[in-house]
Every structure is written in C-alpha cells, then in structure tokens.
Amino acid sequence: MAEQIIKVEHLKKYYEVNGTGFIKNDIEYLHAVDDVSFEINKGEIFGIVGESGCGKSTLGRCILRLTDSTGGNIYFKGKDITYINQHNLKSERRYMQMVFQNPYSSFNPKMTIGKSLHEVGKIYKISKDDSTKRINQLLEYIRLSEDVINRYPNELSGGQLQRLAIARALFFQPDFIIADEPVSALDVSVQAQILNLILDLRDKLGLTMIFISHDLTVVEYICDVIAVMYLGTIVEKSPKEDLFKNIYHPYTEALISAVPKSDPKHQTSRIILKEDLPNAIDMPKGCRFSLRCPKFKKGKCDVEVPALREISEGHFAACHFV
Secondary structure, X not given: OOOEEEEEEEEEEXXXXXXXXXXXXXXXXXXXXXXXXXXEEOOOEEEEEOOOOOOHHHHHHHHOOOOOOOEEEEEEOOEEOOOOOHHHHHHHHOOEEEEOOOHHHOOOOOOOHHHXXXXXXXXXXXXXXXXHHHHHHHXXXXXXXXXXXXXXXXXXXXXXXXXXXXXXXXOOOOOEEEEEOOOOOOOXXXXXXXXXXXXXXXXXXXXXXXXXXXXXHHHHHHOOEEEEEEOOEEEEEEEHHHHHHXXXXXXHHHHHHOOOOOXXXXXXXXXXXXXXXXXXXXXXOOOOOOOOOOOOOOOOOOOOOOOOEEEEOOEEEOOOOO
C-alpha cells in the first residue's frame, strides 16, 4: 500500500469582507476554498488547475499553514497539523516547502545567492561548513556551477533563479513541496527545462509535490493526478490519462477545448463559456458552475449542489448529469 503524505479533509478558507448591500456594515464572506478534500501518496505529483481566482494558490498556502484555514483538517504523514502551534509547526515545516511563481521576487536583491542560501541553514542553526556542503550538493542537483553563489539575483536569468529557488526548497530534504505556478513567468523553452528538472528530482529524491498551474498543457506533462478547481471547490479529479480521455465535468471540457492541438486535424471546437466568473462572495445557488454551464437545467442545477462522486475508478466529478 502506498504511503500517504498529504491528506486534506473538508478544508475551507473564508475571508471576511465588508457588506456590499444596503447596509455596508454587514459582514460577508469570500469563499476562497470551500470544502476541499483529497489525498496524495508518496512520489506523486498532484496537479491543481483552474482559472485565476479559483482558489488554487490559497489552497496551497493553507496546506503549508502560511495562511490559517477557516475549517477542515490537514494531515502531513498522518499527523494533523491544522491547529498545531508555531513552535511545533516549525519542526514540521522544514519537511514541507514551497516554490513560488516569480523567481525574481524569491531572492533578496541585496544578497548574493550564496548568502541567501546560507540564510536557510541559519534558521535551524546548521553550521556554515555543513551548509556549504549542502549547497554544493544542491547545485549539482539543479545543474548549475558553483560560481553562481557569488552572483546577485539581477545577474542571473529567470530560469537560473527558479532552479535556485527549487534548490533552496530542497535544502532540508523535504518530503513534500508545493510549486505554485513555477514556470508561468518563464519563456517556453526554459519552462521545458524546469519541468524536466522537477521530474528528474522527483525520481532521484522520491519527492511528493502539489503543482499549481492555470496551464493544462503543463499539468498534463508533469502531473500524475489532476484536480480541476472552480470557485473554491474541486469539480473533477482523476489520474491524468483518464482525465483527458474521459471528461465528465463541462468546466473541464471547456478548459481542455481551449488547449491548441499540435495536429490541426484533431483540433476540436472551442467551448465558449457564457458569463464571467461569478463573484466568490455572492455564490450562485445550487451548482457553482450553473450560470456558465452549457448543460444547465433549470430546477436542478440552480437548486441542488452536486456532490463530488466517483464515476469510474479514481475518477471523481461533481455534476448532476454523469
């Protein structure tokens, strides 16, 4: 049986906002993440994909406790870390790391790369000699020469900086990493290099990862399991091979229809969704996708909330019509 690294149960993150109605002092809630559940096994790359504003980055931050959740539970290697104090969280967090989207803002521009990497060791009182050995080993992993440690961030390319951001995340040999849009700020040719590096490190080090992206092509290439998010909830989740062969949710179908095909003969008609993304404060009743759904049925979709249920082995979808 595969070892479970991450388990998320009914996770919620609501933000209080001032009322938008007649009485401005009323408190309303923005449902950034709403009742999300999933598990990730050791060695898996779990993809989370969706439009901007769907809650995927907030979900990642909640899992790492960079943002406190409103409800639900987060388990790391069987231990509930949802409400543990900061002292205990610090000992867990060294084994849970994050790679952020923009490599240029990930490093202090006034520090050399070497100094930035040594700062990581200082957090847990690692000696400078041990820290140096670890940094040299990490540079081998990410295929950069040792001379980069004497350079400043503005002297390096985006691809080099993102490699170094990955190296920094690997400093304490973590069991779990969240990569939040790690290639979206890079050129396409550099994206491929970083994706291949991540796959190589996964195989070499046995990493488990959440990979967050808005790009289905990238997620299809790198992930083992993919969850599609819409307005704070997961609407479809499946092993990647089955997701692209058997699409159950109309939102997933619309996303995939927008991906260009290499062979024009296989290009399908793009599904244009009606309406814009609804307000996460004033949610539609019933199915959250009902206002934009081409399969909308009055009296059903605008009344009942569809459950995320297993349609085929390992393939879950939240739609009344599957």
